[in-house]
Amino acid sequence: MYTIIYFFDIIILVIVRFGDIIVSIEELEKLRKKTANLFRCGIIVSFIAAAILFYIKRDTSYIFFGLFIGIALTIILVQIPQKKFRTAFKEYFVLNYLKTIFTDLIYKPEYGLDSSIIENTNMIDMGDRYSSEDYMSGKYKGINVVQADVHIEEIDNDDEGSSSFTLFKGRWMIFEFNKTFKSNLQIYQKGIKSYNLNHSLSKKYYNKVTLEDQEFNNIFTVYAQNEHEAFYILTPHFMERMKNISNNVRGSLLFCFINNKLHIGLYDNNDSFEWNIFKKLDENNLKNTIISDIKAITDFVDELNLDNTLFKEEK
Amino acid sequence: METALIVIGIVLLIILIWLISVSNKFNRLSIKVDESISGIDVALTKRYDVLTKMIEVVKGYTKHEKEIMFKIVELRNNMTIAEKSKVNESMNENFDKIQLLVEKYPVLKASDNFKTLQKAIVDVEEHLQAARRLYNANVSLYNELLLSFPSSIVAKFKGITKRDFFAAKEVERDNVDINI
Structure with missing residues (x-):
């Protein structure tokens, strides 16, 4: 079934690619109305x-x-105009707004993150079905940033048929971190259900860490391979910023510090850079929607002060 | 009579299991405290090394400044936490002196060697703060167990005493003009 859908999707994409891409908001709005x-x-x-x-x-x-x-x-019937709308929305409008914020930009809406990148963090159960799209990489304030939408599902097969439930749906972001560390550190925002998380044997190398900030401990659960490095990364200022972020974002957060990079999973059940075809489109709301999706990435750099290179060893 | 003996036996067994578990908890926490002391030792040694190098560089630029005396208390083996705190304090004093001198010598401030050392000391400070916080967090858990009833009974029985916190002022990095 999925193979048929996949081939159908490719055929539509080929048809859409033959036409010219829409570059004006008025034309895009016309196409949206037509599709709706x-x-x-x-x-x-x-x-x-x-x-x-x-x-x-x-x-x-x-x-x-x-x-x-x-x-x-x-x-x-709706597939072709809808795909045409989506392609124009992402490959022209989203791309252009991204270009104003990021340098060295690569944006590939049809591509995503390789599942092994998320699997290596050992944060969440990888389930049975993995999909990812809206791959973006670039530099913001000199910091390397990568992000993609990720959807991980578990498929249950029983006598009554098969059913699926979501283990993770949201954004996965990777930031260059401003401190050098050797071991891995995992931080889960409380509220993420236990079955979504990775409980594999490799977890035995992690110890639960209690920080001195009780409010932080009430919001997050910390597992570290090295307690000293957990305290080195999680300074009182950094914990304060993490608390602020957890108050401001919708959804649950996962943080993983691995290979001198910070992985952030934002489990908010949302797709980024999408437009509902039943929603009226004009320059203002188009700009606000795209900018708010971009801000969801850049806010982490700004709030966590990741562009502070005071601790970074020069290469 | 027999039932009473069984009940007493069960109660005694429960008490014995509890005593062993509390005693083990003290041992585990004591090991964690000792482990975290080694973190402080490593960070202090690194800080000492970087600071000594910094002083050498500064001396090279300020040969005629006779009145500036740098004296860091040297690290020894088996120092108590209070002594380590003192060593740290002496390092702080020397660092403050360096900061004051640097402001008077723009050439020194601009030198690559000094810039590298300044960056290194910032990272070392951060590691020292992390080691201090980890140590104090473990000491806090240890002392909490020691003072709370009924585990305090086990502590008294085993002759366990309170551990000292590592006192150190937080480095006020915001006030230091690093300009790297």
Whole structure:
């Protein structure tokens, strides 16, 4: 099933790539309206078709059959304009706003982070299905930043069929860290359910660390391979900043300090750099939406003062 | 009679298990405190080394400043925490003297060698603060267990005494113009 969807997606992408990319907001708004109206019409037609089928056959099962076929056709028909809209939104508008904030920018909306990068942090259960998109890398205030949307699911197969539940859905960000350290440090915001986390044997090399800041201990759980380095990284100022961030973001946070980099997982059940086709688009709300998605990345550099190179060894 | 003996036996067994577990907890915390002392030793040694190098560089630029005397209390083996605090204090005093001198010698301030050492001392300070905080956090847990009832009974029985905190002033980095 997923292979069929994947090939279908590729065909649509090829069709979209043949056309010119939209570069004006007015044209993008026109395309959005067209896509939304096509979707609405499809749904209405599906209901009418289902009602006609029921009227002719006098069997309720035909209602579901008619609705199923109608909605499936609508979704297929909407794919091309929707993809065209998405491509223009991301590859022109999002890209241009990103360029104003980041240098050395690479933005590949169709690509994501390799699962091994997240797996190596040993923070969360990698489940059975992994997907990632909206890959972006660049420099902000001289700091290397990488981010992508990540979705990790667990698939349960039983006699009644298969069902899935989300282990992680949100952003994964990687920042160059301003201190040099040798061991790994993991910090979980309390509230993330235990089944989402990694409980593998490799965790035995970590010790739970209690910091002197009780408020911080109430918000986060800290595991370290080396307690001294945990105290070295988590200075009172840094803990204060982490507390501020946890108060300001929606969702739960995961921090992993590994290989002189800081990985941050923001589990907020959101897709970044997306536009709902039923939402009116104009220059102001387009700008606000994209900038707020970008700020979700840059705020970590600003709040955590990651551009402070006082401790960084010069190469 | 037999039931009473069994009950007494069970109670005594529970008390014995509790005594062993509290005693082990003291041992574990004591090991952690001792381990964290070694962190302080490492950081103090590093700080001493960097500060000595800094003084050498400063002396090279300020040969005619006769009145400036640098004297760091040397680190010895088996020093108590109070003695280590004193060594740290003496390092602080010397560092303050260096900062004052640097302001008078722009050439020294601008020299690459001095800049590198200044950056190194900032990192060493940060490691020392981390070691101090870890040590004090462990001492705090140890002393808390020692003072709280009923574990205080075990402490008295074993002759365990309070551990001293490592007193050190936080380096007020914001007030130091590093200009690297």
